[in-house]
Amino acid sequence: MLYRENGQFKSSYAADQQIFPIVQDRWAILGIVAFAFAAVPLLANEYLLSAILVPFLILALAALGVNLLVGYCGQITLGAGAFMAVGAYAAYNFFIRVDGMPLLAALLLGGLTAAAVGIVFGVPSLRVRGLYLAVATLAAQFLADWAFLRIKWFTNDSPSGSVSVANLHVLGWKIDSPVDRYLLCLAVLVVFALLAKNMVRSAIGRQWMAIRDMDVAAEVIGIRPMFAKLSAFAVSSFIVGVAGALWGFIHLSSWEPAAFSVDRSFQLLFMVIIGGMGSIMGSFFGAAFIVVLPIFLNQFLPWLGGLVGLAVSTATVSHAEFMIFGVLIVFFLIVEPHGLARLWSIGKEKLRLWPFPH
Amino acid sequence: MGRTIGEVVLDLNNVSLSFGGVKALSDISFDVREHEVRAIIGPNGAGKSSMLNVINGVYRPQEGEIVLRGEHFSRMSPYKAAQSGIARTFQHIALFKGMSVLDNIMTGRTLKMKSNLVQQAFRLGPAWREELEHRAKVEEIIDFLEIQHIRKTPVGRLPYGLQKRVDLGRALAMEPQILLLDEPMAGMNVEEKQDMSRFILDVNDQLGTTIVLIEHDMGVVMDISDRVVVLDYGKKIGDGTPDEVRSNEEVISAYLGASH
Amino acid sequence: MSFFLETLIGGLMAGMLYSLVALGFVLIFKASGVFNFAQGAMVLFAALAMARFAEWLPAWTGIGNPVLANVMAFIISVAIMFAVAWLVERLVLRHLVNQEGATLLMATLGIAYFLEGVGQTVFGSDIYKIDVGMPKDPVMMLESVFEGGILINKEDFIAALIAAALVGALALFFQKTPTGRALRAVADDHQAAQSIGIPLNRIWVIVWCVAGITALVAGIIWGSKLGVQFSLATVALRALPVVILGGLTSVPGAIIGGLIIGVGEKLSEVYLGPMVGGGIEIWFAYVLALVFLLFRPQGLFGEKIIDRV
Numbered sequence: 001m002l003y004r005e006n007g008q009f010k011s012s013y014a015a016d017q018q019i020f021p022i023v024q025d026r027w028a029i030l031g032i033v034a035f036a037f038a039a040v041p042l043l044a045n046e047y048l049l050s051a052i053l054v055p056f057l058i059l060a061l062a063a064l065g066v067n068l069l070v071g072y073c074g075q076i077t078l079g080a081g082a083f084m085a086v087g088a089y090a091a092y093n094f095f096i097r098v099d100g101m102p103l104l105a106a107l108l109l110g111g112l113t114a115a116a117v118g119i120v121f122g123v124p125s126l127r128v129r130g131l132y133l134a135v136a137t138l139a140a141q142f143l144a145d146w147a148f149l150r151i152k153w154f155t156n157d158s159p160s161g162s163v164s165v166a167n168l169h170v171l172g173w174k175i176d177s178p179v180d181r182y183l184l185c186l187a188v189l190v191v192f193a194l195l196a197k198n199m200v201r202s203a204i205g206r207q208w209m210a211i212r213d214m215d216v217a218a219e220v221i222g223i224r225p226m227f228a229k230l231s232a233f234a235v236s237s238f239i240v241g242v243a244g245a246l247w248g249f250i251h252l253s254s255w256e257p258a259a260f261s262v263d264r265s266f267q268l269l270f271m272v273i274i275g276g277m278g279s280i281m282g283s284f285f286g287a288a289f290i291v292v293l294p295i296f297l298n299q300f301l302p303w304l305g306g307l308v309g310l311a312v313s314t315a316t317v318s319h320a321e322f323m324i325f326g327v328l329i330v331f332f333l334i335v336e337p338h339g340l341a342r343l344w345s346i347g348k349e350k351l352r353l354w355p356f357p358h
Numbered sequence: 359m360g361r362t363i364g365e366v367v368l369d370l371n372n373v374s375l376s377f378g379g380v381k382a383l384s385d386i387s388f389d390v391r392e393h394e395v396r397a398i399i400g401p402n403g404a405g406k407s408s409m410l411n412v413i414n415g416v417y418r419p420q421e422g423e424i425v426l427r428g429e430h431f432s433r434m435s436p437y438k439a440a441q442s443g444i445a446r447t448f449q450h451i452a453l454f455k456g457m458s459v460l461d462n463i464m465t466g467r468t469l470k471m472k473s474n475l476v477q478q479a480f481r482l483g484p485a486w487r488e489e490l491e492h493r494a495k496v497e498e499i500i501d502f503l504e505i506q507h508i509r510k511t512p513v514g515r516l517p518y519g520l521q522k523r524v525d526l527g528r529a530l531a532m533e534p535q536i537l538l539l540d541e542p543m544a545g546m547n548v549e550e551k552q553d554m555s556r557f558i559l560d561v562n563d564q565l566g567t568t569i570v571l572i573e574h575d576m577g578v579v580m581d582i583s584d585r586v587v588v589l590d591y592g593k594k595i596g597d598g599t600p601d602e603v604r605s606n607e608e609v610i611s612a613y614l615g616a617s618h
Numbered sequence: 619m620s621f622f623l624e625t626l627i628g629g630l631m632a633g634m635l636y637s638l639v640a641l642g643f644v645l646i647f648k649a650s651g652v653f654n655f656a657q658g659a660m661v662l663f664a665a666l667a668m669a670r671f672a673e674w675l676p677a678w679t680g681i682g683n684p685v686l687a688n689v690m691a692f693i694i695s696v697a698i699m700f701a702v703a704w705l706v707e708r709l710v711l712r713h714l715v716n717q718e719g720a721t722l723l724m725a726t727l728g729i730a731y732f733l734e735g736v737g738q739t740v741f742g743s744d745i746y747k748i749d750v751g752m753p754k755d756p757v758m759m760l761e762s763v764f765e766g767g768i769l770i771n772k773e774d775f776i777a778a779l780i781a782a783a784l785v786g787a788l789a790l791f792f793q794k795t796p797t798g799r800a801l802r803a804v805a806d807d808h809q810a811a812q813s814i815g816i817p818l819n820r821i822w823v824i825v826w827c828v829a830g831i832t833a834l835v836a837g838i839i840w841g842s843k844l845g846v847q848f849s850l851a852t853v854a855l856r857a858l859p860v861v862i863l864g865g866l867t868s869v870p871g872a873i874i875g876g877l878i879i880g881v882g883e884k885l886s887e888v889y890l891g892p893m894v895g896g897g898i899e900i901w902f903a904y905v906l907a908l909v910f911l912l913f914r915p916q917g918l919f920g921e922k923i924i925d926r927v
Contacts, residue, residue, distance in 0.1 A: 013493045076720045124911045130719035131653040135862050136911055138855065139904035150895040195479040202478035202485060203464075203471045206457065210465045213454035220414060221532060222440030222469035231475060262855065266727065273724060278456065319739040326732025333725045334713040 060287035065239030071277035073232035074212025079137030082144035085260035087241025088248035114241020122233030164254030276341030364392030373422030400589035445534035466531025633880020639857035640872035648805035656730035658854020665837025669746035699830030859907035865920020
């Protein structure tokens with residue numbers, strides 16, 4: 001009975017075009033954000049913050065970027081890991097090579113570099129799609145793997161390709177404790193989520209979706225496929241690049257190219273499929289699911305094995321993870337291509353009618 | 359009617375099109391005058407849709423040229439056509455099925471929206487104002503087509519007849535000078551056909567839009583068109599007012615003699 | 619000279635294995651329009667089954683004869699791959715008919731993950747040997763032609779013969795048997811094939827079975843050379859550019875494309891690698907594929923892709 005929109009009449013188009021037109025949604029989102037900023041740092045312990053929440057926030061950001069490209073613009077990518085790597089290493093180079101480079105500026109420059117590289121590897125999308133495009137993005141992945149391992153300049157001549165950063169400050173705030181790291185990632189994610197939401201409900205977002213749904217018709221009504229596709233590649237790579245830089249700087253603080261391997265690319269794609277293609281919220285669901293599932297299985301499977309007197313090794317758990325991901329991908333593609341986000345909105349729909357479903 | 363037929367705005371000269379050796383159109387010429395309703399008719403496979411696809415640049419003809427308000431094109435591109443004020447609807451509905459009715463029609467405003475990506479991301483003043491302005495314009499079209507009740511519905515969930523209407527709405531949102539309609543009434547019942555005919559005539563009459571139309575329903579075509587081109591097997595076999603075409607021997611044997 | 623030839627032959631051998639995997643891609647793509655990302659996982663899965671059953675059977679049944687054990691393991695592995703093909707059609711493909719290529723591609727990615735998980739859970743995740751009695755000793759050839767001759771592995775040579783035999787057998791199967799003709803009909807035109815009464819679902823099962831056999835053969839050759847291990851699954855990623863190069867719908871394209879990429883990788887690594895710090899093998903094939911995508915997306919032998927409105 002609480003979740004109702006009747007009685008909320010819009011008297012102007014401006015009111016109808018608010019980010020969350022339903023009052024309850026607006027309060028719920030504000031409540032969650034407030035809780036995440038104010039309460040979580042007090043309640044969560046160090047393990048929860050550094051091992052679960054920070055990776056979740058960063059991967060959610062990356063998944064958000066991938067979703068703009070795959071879910072909104074319909075261009076498949078298997079190379080998101082490469083753009084994370086470009087973001088991370090570019091930010092690293094700006095950070096250590098330019099004296100007094102502020103952290104935030106380095107992160108954004110990392111994102112911009114990733115955007116530029118993203119545009120280059122987006123060019124094949126003007127000629128090919130589907131599988132062929134997947135191959136082009138894989139080329140980006142393997143070139144990046146190679147470049148950051150072999151071209152020593154990128155890693156400041158470190159022999160193993162491993163680099164590290166220390167002494168991070170944002171506007172005088174020293175990023176040191178897990179709480180600091182968490183808050184920084186949260187702030188970045190909230191800002192980018194807002195910007196992304198704005199884009200997908202503006203002209204640019206409509207252009208992306210038009211290209212996704214019916215590219216010939218889109219061109220006929222005056223959408224330039226080149227602009228729409230390349231802008232999606234650029235924006236997506238920018239966000240993924242910033243996420244990569246955060247992953248390196250904030251989560252790992254010292255990293256090597258393997259942190260952004262093709263497995264990462266697949267993982268991000270899975271987050272988008274499971275969470276929901278074409279949904280900002282879905283990116284968060286997908287990231288949460290994929291971050292939490294291994295941790296859950298690690299606890300649950302040995303416990304389950306214990307019940308029937310079987311010792312479950314960590315290897316078995318990781319294989320089980322593979323199986324479950326595989327099954328879920330196929331399941332969602334067949335049953336609910338819009339993923340967890342769609343299940344969520346079906347739930348809301350039910351709630352709206354509750355307790356009188358007719 | 360408050361419109362006057364004007365000069366030739368679109369002129370097709372000797373257009374030929376083939377797909378890997380199969381001729382779809384051979385040596386077709388006809389013109390379209392400002393503010394008129396021009397129909398293209400012909401049996402299935404006569405090349406009618408190909409003709410529209412040539413006009414708005416989806417297909418590139420091997421020979422011939424298109425003259426649009428005095429400007430000569432040997433090859434048109436869909437984007438160029440859109441910029442020059444040509445809009446179209448599709449025989450097999452080509453709406454953006456994941457988007458709402460409102461968003462579908464809003465895409466028709468793309469060429470008229472000038473704010474950039476950064477302004478849109480931050481919802482800065484210019485982007486926000488522009489969005490509202492165009493929303494108002496789109497709402498006029500929604501009112502005109504009487505589809506207010508479904509404006510937030512994803513088009514994939516709409517019945518066929520309404521989808522056709524949304525398709526028209528999206529084309530109208532471009533405020534085109536020339537509107538190409540590819541079988542706008544195919545698959546509709548009598549009532550829906552009447553509604554659609556009314557919309558087409560209103561657009562032609564009130565906005566002065568020139569209309570090029572492909573339609574199977576001969577009754578409708580003869581009622582609403584000013585002039586008719588008849589195609590058969592990719593060749594032009596007749597051209598003139600509905601009355602002239604109706605009495606053309608070749609047309610009768612090729613087309614009207616059939617069960618239509 | 620002899621060094622160049624040895625590099626060239628090494629490249630051809632590697633390329634032949636790419637060809638086998640690429641062949642699996644092409645077969646499935648032609649018949650069902652599905653790009654099967656799981657082909658690499660199938661190679662791993664089949665090789666694991668083969669390696670483990672060859673090891674388990676003697677222990678379980680007391681069969682002492684290694685040849686018999688290998689033959690039985692092979693038969694069991696083929697049966698398992700057939701079961702996989704049937705399940706894939708039943709549980710996945712059947713429900714995704716008429717979906718877009720990208721969706722099907724992602725679905726096969728799911729299948730790949732599942733097979734990798736199941737394979738390693740059931741068969742274990744260590745490195746296993748496949749010993750089908752391939753001779754390991756190198757031989758000298760062409761000593762009479764030039765000084766020093768060239769050194770090649772007998773194993774490679776036999777592997778090449780097996781691969782060639784498999785390709786020959788497949789060609790016969792496609793050309794001469796009724797099932798093969800039906801497969802070709804489906805590849806040419808799904809709807810027409812269906813309208814003359816060819817059951818699509820059965821064809822898909824068959825083609826996945828055939829792809830399963832090529833995966834098994836590739837797995838055995840690779841496994842007996844380098845051992846069966848998880849990295850076998852990544853061979854799909856290595857063979858992916860091959861089909862872009864050769865053309866996604868062309869069987870000869872898969873074979874020639876595989877050889878070109880195998881040779882190209884080895885030669886470029888040896889002769890260009892030192893200039894850029896080595897490791898070219900990682901991306902050589904992909905960059906080549908990228909060039910093709912931009913200038914000739916249908917590949918060397920594929921059919922031209924035409925989009926109709």
